[in-house]
Amino acid sequence: MGILEFDKVSLELDGHRILNNLDLDFWEGHVHAVVGPNGAGKSTLAMTIMGLAGYEHHEGDIRFKGKSIKGLTVNQRARLGITLAWQEPARFEGLGVGAFIGAGKPGASVQEIDAALELVGLSPGRYRSRRVDKTLSGGERKRIELASIIVMDPEVVLMDEPDSGVDIEAVNYIFSVIDQLREKGTTIILITHSAEVLRRSDHAFLLCHGNLMDKGPTARMLAYFGGKCIPCTHKNAPELTELFDGKGGIQ
């Protein structure tokens, strides 16, 4: 049994079926990737797992440790240990960086906060007292968000395009955070367009137009990035030339 299970989950937004009858099983302590072309429904899947407003009225069931989480709020899901690393720390804008990082764990010590900052490659002396605001660069904000996840120590963490908008140095820190979370036994769900990120996973799901097209070990799913997209009969199936950027990633 997986730690997080989708049982025939479908979701309509604005009259369009965005997720279609998905049966997914995320195994405890594994790193899963969710891949697929633009508009496949990957971010919608993440929002639906988190139970964000507008995404809660899905058909089918989502179970965490065997119990339905349908109807639970984002905060209730977060308290169970399910969290999403947002693209940017938008919550609590203006809070001190240290307070922001400690917010997910009542009583978090300065040492824990500093250790998390160091893990993402930000000097505590320089960053802990700064504000979470627009004076931080996009990459810094992303790393601060990751530091908050390290302190929170969730059971399931979703990361939506963890390597987008960050430089090579920051990407390496993000990858080392993924490795550390994996070592701790955290279940990780990586939503990605990047073959490099996909390589960090053990197992991947391929979505297209809200449908699960394939699932399997990463090594096999990497073929998708190599230009061998599996046959798709959807009327709007994108041309392969639209999909691949020629550098091992997809557009």
Ligand SMILES: Nc1ncnc2c1ncn2[C@@H]1O[C@H](COP(=O)(O)OP(=O)(O)OP(=O)(O)O)[C@@H](O)[C@H]1O
């Ligand atoms: N509120 C909404 N109303 C109608 N359609 C929506 C809504 N939100 C998302 N969609 C559509 O749902 C589809 C899936 O969007 P989603 O953002 O989940 O895709 P994605 O796989 O994450 O794409 P990308 O790789 O481009 O980020 C898209 O066609 C999008 O336009």
